[in-house]
Amino acid sequence: MKKFNTLLEAVEFAVTRCNSWSFATSNDNYDVKGLLVLAETSDSENPMDEDSFYVVSPAGAIGLCEDGEDIYWLFLTGSSTDEDLPTTLQTASQIKFCSKCGKEIILGAGFCGACGAKLN
């Protein structure tokens, strides 16, 4: 899972994955523009600690990792309910992605479940 030092960097990556998000603890919804504006405001008002960083899930959900261990998911995507979001960085690092189609693959699987590419 990629690490981002600012929310804006995380959002700029997430927008390549999906185009709408909902805030995890409320019913607020964000489109690409809304999320970019929010990220810029958040970065200027709440600078990150050195140890903290953001992560982005394969489907575009954005999480915050403050201690290098636990992931707190901030923005969920429409497909987040189908996505098994890892709650710790250790779990996240065990998730592998298909080199052909980029979909998440099951650890130890011989073939990608999405496109059928052979995996090493």
Ligand SMILES: [Zn+2]
């Ligand atoms: Zn694949």
